[in-house]
Amino acid sequence: MKRITSLLIVMLTLSISGLAYGQDPAEIAEGAKAWAKNCTRCHNARSPMERNDRDWATIAAHMRARANLTKTETRMIVAYLQMMNGTEPAAGARADNDSTQSNIAAVLEAGNANKRTDIRRSAVSSHYR
Amino acid sequence: MNRDHTKSLLVILAVSVSTVLAALPTKAQTGVRSPLANTVLAGYGSTTFSAINNDKFVSNFTASVSPVILYSMGSDFLFETELEFGLSGQVTTTSLEYAQIDYLGFERVVVIAGKFLLPFGVFSERLHPTWINKMPNAPVLYGHAHGGVAEGSLMPVLSDAGVLVRYNLPMNNEWTLDLSGWVSQGPVLVSHDDEGDGHDDEGDGHDDEHAGKTGASVETNSVAEIEIPQIGFGIAFDDNNKNKMLGGRIGFVHGPTFEMYVSGFHAMYDPENFLDLIGGNLAMELRRGPMELRGEAILLKQEIQTENGFEFMNSVGYYLQAARRFKAFEPVVRWGHLLESTIMDEVVRSEKKLLALGLNYWIDATIPIKVMYEIDFDGTDRFMVQWAFGF
Numbered sequence: 001m002k003r004i005t006s007l008l009i010v011m012l013t014l015s016i017s018g019l020a021y022g023q024d025p026a027e028i029a030e031g032a033k034a035w036a037k038n039c040t041r042c043h044n045a046r047s048p049m050e051r052n053d054r055d056w057a058t059i060a061a062h063m064r065a066r067a068n069l070t071k072t073e074t075r076m077i078v079a080y081l082q083m084m085n086g087t088e089p090a091a092g093a094r095a096d097n098d099s100t101q102s103n104i105a106a107v108l109e110a111g112n113a114n115k116r117t118d119i120r121r122s123a124v125s126s127h128y129r
Numbered sequence: 130m131n132r133d134h135t136k137s138l139l140v141i142l143a144v145s146v147s148t149v150l151a152a153l154p155t156k157a158q159t160g161v162r163s164p165l166a167n168t169v170l171a172g173y174g175s176t177t178f179s180a181i182n183n184d185k186f187v188s189n190f191t192a193s194v195s196p197v198i199l200y201s202m203g204s205d206f207l208f209e210t211e212l213e214f215g216l217s218g219q220v221t222t223t224s225l226e227y228a229q230i231d232y233l234g235f236e237r238v239v240v241i242a243g244k245f246l247l248p249f250g251v252f253s254e255r256l257h258p259t260w261i262n263k264m265p266n267a268p269v270l271y272g273h274a275h276g277g278v279a280e281g282s283l284m285p286v287l288s289d290a291g292v293l294v295r296y297n298l299p300m301n302n303e304w305t306l307d308l309s310g311w312v313s314q315g316p317v318l319v320s321h322d323d324e325g326d327g328h329d330d331e332g333d334g335h336d337d338e339h340a341g342k343t344g345a346s347v348e349t350n351s352v353a354e355i356e357i358p359q360i361g362f363g364i365a366f367d368d369n370n371k372n373k374m375l376g377g378r379i380g381f382v383h384g385p386t387f388e389m390y391v392s393g394f395h396a397m398y399d400p401e402n403f404l405d406l407i408g409g410n411l412a413m414e415l416r417r418g419p420m421e422l423r424g425e426a427i428l429l430k431q432e433i434q435t436e437n438g439f440e441f442m443n444s445v446g447y448y449l450q451a452a453r454r455f456k457a458f459e460p461v462v463r464w465g466h467l468l469e470s471t472i473m474d475e476v477v478r479s480e481k482k483l484l485a486l487g488l489n490y491w492i493d494a495t496i497p498i499k500v501m502y503e504i505d506f507d508g509t510d511r512f513m514v515q516w517a518f519g520f
Contacts, residue, residue: 037384041414043261043519044494051169058169058201062209065231065239066255068295068307068380072236 031080034073041067048084056081164200172196172211173495175259175517183509191216195226195258205234226288239295244363247287248295248309248378249392250410250425257286260519265499266511268448269465269483270427281481283427283446283467284408288363289313289374307380307390315374315396316406319361355435355472357442360398360406372397376408388414398431403439405432419454433472442477444470452489459497461487482506495519 039045051059057078064074174194181187193215200208210228214221229243246254252271256262272282291313298306376394381387392410397403407430414423426447433442446467452459463485470478487501496518503511 041382041385041388042255044491046494046519054166055169058167058199058207059171061201061207061231061233062169062171062197062199064233065207065209065229065241065295068239068297068309070237070297071233074233 027076028080028083031076031078034069035077035080038067038069038073038077039063048081051081051085053082053085056085167201169199169201170196171199171520173258173260173517173519175265175515177265177513177515179265180512181509193259205232207231207233237297241293241295242291244288244290245293245311247289247311247313247376247394248293249287249376249394249408250427251388251390251412251414251423252425253286258519259515259517260495260497262517263450263452263459263461263489263497263499264463264485264487265501265513265515266485266503268425268450268463269467269481270425270446270448283429283444285362289315290363291373303383305380305382305384307382308378309380309392310377311375313374313376314363314368315370315372316360316362316398317364317369318399318404319359319364355433355477357433357477358399358404358431360431369400370397370402372402378410386416388412403432404434405430405441421452422450424449435472437473440472442470442472444468444478457491459489459491461485461489461501463487479507481508 035045048056060074060078060081063069064071069077172195174192176190176192179189179191193213195211195213197209197211202208208228208230211226213224213226215224216222225244227243227245229241229245232240248254250270252262252268257267257271259265267282267286269281270283272285289311291311293309293311293313296306296308298308300306374394374396376392378390378392380390390410390412392412394406394408396406398406409428410425412423412425414421416422424447427445429444431442431444432439444467446465448463448465450461450463452461463483465481465483465485467478467481469476469480483503483505485501485503487499489497489499491497496516499513499515499517501511501513501515503513505511
């Protein structure tokens with residue numbers, strides 16, 4: 001009985017986590033890649049923490065029209081940004097002044113990872129200092 | 130009823146009441162949703178100090194702000210608009226840079242209708258916002274931002290009313306074809322009554338000294354006296370003729386390291402539909418690590434009526450820009466060259482060469498402080514400092 005209860009609790013937790021992010025890790029990883037490939041073509045990468053989930057969905061639609069992205073790319077970028085904006089930067093952190101390219105490399109690398117936590121850690125550490 | 134039962138009943142009652150209260154429709158749920166819930170405010174602004182030393186030292190502070198309003202109408206429609214407020218001469222200027230509805234329901238196609246930034250080249254459409262442009266002013270190709278009359282340059286930042294369709298065509302995993310085609314009102318012939326105020330709007334730093342021969346009579350050796358009509362872009366919203374501007378752009382994109390775009394347009398600009406205006410643009414961008422190299426070239430062919438018939442005035446210009454990030458600092462070099470404009474090999478507009486040396490300090494990813502010294506090989510040097518911000 002105890003085992004069944006524990007199993008149920010674990011399943012419930014995973015389901016809630018999945019619902020909270022609403023996307024699978026592979027899609028978020030692809031979103032990280034698409035973000036790094038496209039968003040820095042014209043300007044510095046903006047911090048995902050600047051906006052809430054709804055704002056990012058609208059801004060991504062705006063950028064889709066401007067940068068001619070596909071619907072899928074846009075959806076994945078939104079998934080990535082919506083996941084990233086829940087992460088608090090380290091104390092005293094601010095948007096990175098360092099090379100945008102070093103951010104891109106780190107995020108692309110992170111984008112290959114399958115674990116959400118890995119993506120998160122790499123991208124945040126590369127994006128903020 | 131024993132004590133345990135009473136406890137259970139109380140718990141069930143509490144849970145039931147909470148559930149019912151939570152399920153009760155509130156005004157926010159049943160009423161009309163605030164449009165602000167789907168609206169995002171973004172944009173950019175800047176304040177600029179500019180100084181020239183031509184006979185006497187002249188310096189000027191100016192400022193501008195461009196709020197962008199995005200309104201999402203479901204997942205497939207987006208309304209977006211950008212306003213601009215700036216200082217020019219003795220007035221506060223306002224302009225509508227774009228106001229467009231985007232249909233985003235297709236996987237690879239975006240349909241845009243309204244007033245939009247024309248995808249002619251790249252600077253005009255994507256790079257001109259002050260927090261994105263790495264220099265405090267526009268390259269020599271582009272004059273007054275956001276429509277108007279090109280003064281001291283080939284054209285303004287182009288924005289026009291019409292319909293634009295974009296198509297994203299993947300070539301393989303790395304390369305994408307970025308295709309755009311548009312039809313819009315097109316440029317108009319500007320009568321002298323309609324001419325701009327001649328002021329240097331929004332600190333773009335381009336004055337009129339090299340543009341004096343546009344829209345004026347020019348004496349040449351073999352073409353006698355030629356009246357060169359002045360062309361306005363996005364300044365009249367009643368089309369002055371039956372013709373529409375047709376344009377397109379093909380981009381080869383290997384993001385974020387390489388991009389190349391070829392664009393062109395054709396339009397008639399006079400009320401009688403006689404005079405052609407043809408534009409061509411080649412833009413490239415290379416990015417390697419913290420290095421960024423970009424350039425753009427424009428060929429403009431403007432048909433003009435002379436005593437000998439119809440002739441084309443040919444204008445060519447280009448700019449190259451290199452930038453490199455060193456932590457928060459970013460040195461930038463930009464070379465711009467407008468070649469002589471000619472009609473039947475006669476020079477009707479002198480050349481212009483500008484070398485700009487800049488240093489940016491990025492306070493934040495969207496807040497640069499830009500310092501620039503621009504050498505004009507045929508005119509007056511310029512010093513500019515700009516504090517820009519994107520939000």
